[in-house]
Amino acid sequence: xxxxxxxxxxxxxxKYLGIVFxxxxxxxxxxxxxxxxxxxxxRTRSVFQTLDHADLIVADAATEFVEDVRPLADTAADRVRxxxxxxxxxxxxxxxxxxxxxxxxSRTCIVVGLDDATLIGGPSQMVxxxxxxxxxxxxxxxxxxxxxxxxxxxxxxxxxxVPGVGDWIELNDRQxxxxxxxxxxxxxxxxxxxxxTLTRAQSIAPPERRTxxxxxxxxxxxxxxALVKSAIADATGLNAYSRREFGFKTIGYYIRNTGxxxxxxxxxxxxxxxxxxxxxxxxxxxxxxxxxxxxxxKAMGASTMQLVRMVLLQASVVGVQGFAVGVGLTAAFFVYxxxxxxxxxxxxxxxxxxAMVIVLVILCATAAGVAKVLxxxxxxxxxx
Amino acid sequence: xxxxxxxxxxxxRIHETAGRGLAIHCSGVTKGxxxxxxxxxxxxxxxxxxxxxxxxxxxxxxxCGKTTLISVVAGILDRDEGExxxxxxxxxxxxxxxxxxxxxxxxxxxxxxxxxxxxxxxAQNVAVPLLINGVAHAAAIKAAKExxxxxxxxxxxxxxxxxxxxxxxxxxxxxxxxxxxxxxxVCDEPTSALDHETGHTVMRLxxxxxxxxxxxLVIVTHDARIFGFADRIFKMDDGRIVDVVRNPxxxxxxxxxxxxx
Numbered sequence: 001x002x003x004x005x006x007x008x009x010x011x012x013x014x015k016y017l018g019i020v021f022x023x024x025x026x027x028x029x030x031x032x033x034x035x036x037x038x039x040x041x042x043r044t045r046s047v048f049q050t051l052d053h054a055d056l057i058v059a060d061a062a063t064e065f066v067e068d069v070r071p072l073a074d075t076a077a078d079r080v081r082x083x084x085x086x087x088x089x090x091x092x093x094x095x096x097x098x099x100x101x102x103x104x105x106s107r108t109c110i111v112v113g114l115d116d117a118t119l120i121g122g123p124s125q126m127v128x129x130x131x132x133x134x135x136x137x138x139x140x141x142x143x144x145x146x147x148x149x150x151x152x153x154x155x156x157x158x159x160x161x162v163p164g165v166g167d168w169i170e171l172n173d174r175q176x177x178x179x180x181x182x183x184x185x186x187x188x189x190x191x192x193x194x195x196x197t198l199t200r201a202q203s204i205a206p207p208e209r210r211t212x213x214x215x216x217x218x219x220x221x222x223x224x225x226a227l228v229k230s231a232i233a234d235a236t237g238l239n240a241y242s243r244r245e246f247g248f249k250t251i252g253y254y255i256r257n258t259g260x261x262x263x264x265x266x267x268x269x270x271x272x273x274x275x276x277x278x279x280x281x282x283x284x285x286x287x288x289x290x291x292x293x294x295x296x297x298k299a300m301g302a303s304t305m306q307l308v309r310m311v312l313l314q315a316s317v318v319g320v321q322g323f324a325v326g327v328g329l330t331a332a333f334f335v336y337x338x339x340x341x342x343x344x345x346x347x348x349x350x351x352x353x354x355a356m357v358i359v360l361v362i363l364c365a366t367a368a369g370v371a372k373v374l375x376x377x378x379x380x381x382x383x384x
Numbered sequence: 385x386x387x388x389x390x391x392x393x394x395x396x397r398i399h400e401t402a403g404r405g406l407a408i409h410c411s412g413v414t415k416g417x418x419x420x421x422x423x424x425x426x427x428x429x430x431x432x433x434x435x436x437x438x439x440x441x442x443x444x445x446x447x448c449g450k451t452t453l454i455s456v457v458a459g460i461l462d463r464d465e466g467e468x469x470x471x472x473x474x475x476x477x478x479x480x481x482x483x484x485x486x487x488x489x490x491x492x493x494x495x496x497x498x499x500x501x502x503x504x505x506x507a508q509n510v511a512v513p514l515l516i517n518g519v520a521h522a523a524a525i526k527a528a529k530e531x532x533x534x535x536x537x538x539x540x541x542x543x544x545x546x547x548x549x550x551x552x553x554x555x556x557x558x559x560x561x562x563x564x565x566x567x568x569x570v571c572d573e574p575t576s577a578l579d580h581e582t583g584h585t586v587m588r589l590x591x592x593x594x595x596x597x598x599x600x601l602v603i604v605t606h607d608a609r610i611f612g613f614a615d616r617i618f619k620m621d622d623g624r625i626v627d628v629v630r631n632p633x634x635x636x637x638x639x640x641x642x643x644x645x
Contacts, residue, residue: 001515003508004501011503296499299460301488301516303481378460381495382451382572 001302005310008290009317015289016318018282019365023322024329026275026361030268031330031346031354037264039344044254045247046185047094047112050124054216055225056240058089058232063239065253066246067189069094071210072238079236080215085228089217090115093201096191100170102154109192111171113201121216122182122195129165129180134197140169141180145341146192169194172204186341188254272361279322280365283315287369291376299378307373311366319362326358327351407568407600408434408457412466414623415452426452428623429466436567437597439590439613442604444620450604451572453620457602458570459487471567488516492561494590496573498553500545506532506556507541513564531559535589551582555589562594569594571603575610587613 010016042049047066048057058080060070072091080089093113098106114122114134122131127144134141142151142163153163163169167178176196184193196204202211217240219228229240241249255261287294294307330346337343415427426449434440442450455461456468459475468474471490475483492513500509510528515521529541535555545553554574561569571590575583587610595601603614611617619627 003521004504004512004515007503007508008501011501292497292499293501296493296495297512297516298484299458299487299493300513301484301491303484306516379451379455381493381499382455382460 001306001310002313004297005313006317008293008310009286009314012286012289015282015286019279019286019318020322020325022275022278022280022282022365023319023358023361024326025278025322026271027323027326027354027358028329029271029274029326030357031327031350032333033264033267033271034350034353035330035334035344035346037261038347038350040188040260041251041254042345043186043188045243045250046187048243048246049185051121051216051243052124053120054090054218055242056086056217056219056229056232057243057246058215058217058236058238058240059213059246061233061237061239065250067250068253069213071208072212072215073210074212076212076236076238077215080217080232080238080240083228083231083235085220085223085231087218087220089215090118090120091198091212092121092214092216093198093205093211094213095201095205095211097172097194097204099151099192099194100173102152102160107151107192109171109194110187110189111194111196111201111204113196113198115216116197116199119197123180123184125183127181127183131180131195133179134195136177136179138175138177138200139179139196140171140176140200141182141195142169142178143184143193144181145186145339147181149341151192172206174204176200176204186343190341268357272357275322275358275361276364279318279361280368283318283365284368284372286314287311287372291372292381294373295376295378295380298376299381304374307376308370311370311373315362315366315369319358323355323358327354405436406433406469407436407438408432408468408470408602410453410457410466410468413453413456413463413468414465415449415456415461415463426623427456427463430623430625432457432618432625434600434602436600437595438615439595439601439603441611441614441617442602442620443606443611443617444626446606448620449623450620452623454570454572454602454604458491458493458568459483488513489564490566490568492564492566492569492594494554494557494561494569494571494574496576498545498550498557498577500553500556500560502545505542505544506537506548506559509545509556510559510563512560513566517564528559528563531563532556534562535559549582550578551585554578554582554586558586558589558594567599569599569601571601571605573605573607574603575605575607580609583607583610 045066060072063070077089077091080086095111096108097111099109100106114120119131119134123141129141133139148162151163151169152160153167154160163178165178165180168175169178182195187193219225225242232238232240298307334344334346410430410432413427413430414425416423416425430453442453444450452461456463457470473486478486507525507528510531511524514524514527532538532541535558537552537555540548540552548556575586578586590601591613617629618625619629
């Protein structure tokens with residue numbers, strides 16, 4: 001009977017392809033949009049994604065998300081360091097500074113100042129140079145994608161080119177030398193990220209009473225992290241978060257306070273509706289067209305369950321094919337954009353979610369057809 | 385008596401079947417349908433016996449209940465009242481699953497519009513009843529090809545229905561109705577979509593290949609050109625059998641001669 005079901009399905013090529021197309025479109029829209037959504041949300045916390053050494057991020061108690069920098073007193077790191085269970089704590093500056101570009105243009109950059117002694121919190125992946133080179137005078141490290149797209153410099157021949165190690169960049173009227181090119185997780189905002197030392201960042205940035213943005217800390221081995229966090233809060237009035245907590249706090253903020261999830265949600269919903277509309281309607285027409293054949297099969301001894309299984313097999317086949325093609329196109333899209341700002345990881349969780357939604361789409365699309373099959377009377381075959 | 389039979393071989397055949405067991409026994413069968421609040425009585429007390437080895441035709445004007453009657457006989461519709469046994473089995477005492485299984489094993493169908501699956505080859509179409517009954521695919525196709533050979537389509541086993549003429553499609557349908565060796569074959573207007581010559585070819589096939597002494601054929605038809613092939617004709621009107629014509633070839637004359645061709 002499976003053979004008959006599959007031949008029935010593929011025999012009507014136009015409808016078969018129409019159903020697969022509907023499911024494919026649905027899978028493509030859902031997986032594509034959810035991947036971008038997850039990627040964007042992931043980018044909101046990218047600042048701390050590379051922190052391998054610190055397991056706590058200490059911030060002002062009112063801070064709502066990563067970019068919501070509320071300056072701390074210069075003594076914040078010392079106070080955190082004095083809390084029991086803390087192995088070490090270092091300050092970090094995160095500020096925005098305008099870079100002057102060729103032709104009188106300027107671009108706002110995110111400048112991250114790292115503890116001068118340890119350089120903790122710096123880029124984890126270097127394309128050229130080393131993080132330690134930040135100890136050189138006027139040294140900064142820029143990201144390779146920013147270098148290509150946002151920070152072009154004029155060479156000796158007068159032509160614009162991508163800056164490299166040894167080139168100079170002007171930050172807030174101060175000349176800085178590029179000593180390294182890093183590869184960073186892309187940030188949520190499209191501003192270039194520039195790493196330097198904390199002291200240099202403070203000297204470049206406009207003067208403020210408080211200049212420390214975060215304190216990065218590590219708990220002592222064996223210490224109860226929850227207790228240490230609580231102790232930090234009691235002793236300093238600041239909040240300590242794990243990377244994961246701060247990341248989800250940030251994601252939660254964006255979900256609650258921006259239209260991003262609504263926009264993507266609407267697109268995903270549209271994907272479902274399009275899938276159900278195209279696949280469901282075409283599949284229902286397919287069932288209607290084959291109603292007499294199904295009635296004949298029933299008359300010839302096929303049970304209702306056999307017919308329902310045939311329909312479900314047909315639905316499963318188009319579902320799997322549509323899902324595979326849709327997700328394949330999504331993967332192809334992101335493979336094409338590897339190494340660009342549109343590079344996003346296609347997580348297996350997204351594939352799982354897409355698969356679940358496609359199962360729902362298929363069930364909705366099939367429901368009317370199955371209902372028709374359940375009601376089909378074999379006597380129909382004798383009617384003219 | 386012998387001379388009459390020699391003169392009318394159809395009469396001799398009726399005499400032969402008269403002593404055999406019953407394939408179908410219906411008594412006082414009624415069936416009604418409710419539509420728009422009105423009940424239409426399609427069958428109003430049908431008494432019908434069809435013997436093994438007999439080719440019975442149900443004829444009558446449209447709406448007289450022919451199709452309803454074969455639907456009841458084939459276990460597709462439930463009767464309201466009366467008794468109806470097919471090879472001694474009463475559909476009324478069977479569960480839906482038993483009825484479906486009995487129908488799949490015991491009844492073969494030939495439909496007016498052939499109802500072949502357009503995406504399947506002739507052999508695959510013929511194999512359908514075997515596949516429904518759980519026969520392995522390869523064995524079903526082998527049996528289907530043998531059956532197609534018997535109906536003269538051994539060379540067209542891989543043809544799709546659209547590549548076959550109407551007559552050839554009906555022969556495929558007949559092969560499909562016989563492939564699982566059902567004991568009752570029910571035909572609904574098997575020749576109405578065919579021209580005279582093709583219709584007679586199909587009827588000869590039904591008579592010579594499908595009918596044997598352990599099987600019965602019931603044919604619903606309007607087509608007077610094939611009446612001569614019947615052992616008995618049951619004339620229906622307004623939900624009743626109003627006349628039974630025995631030896632129709634004798635009464636119809638020339639056309640009946642085709643029955644023995």
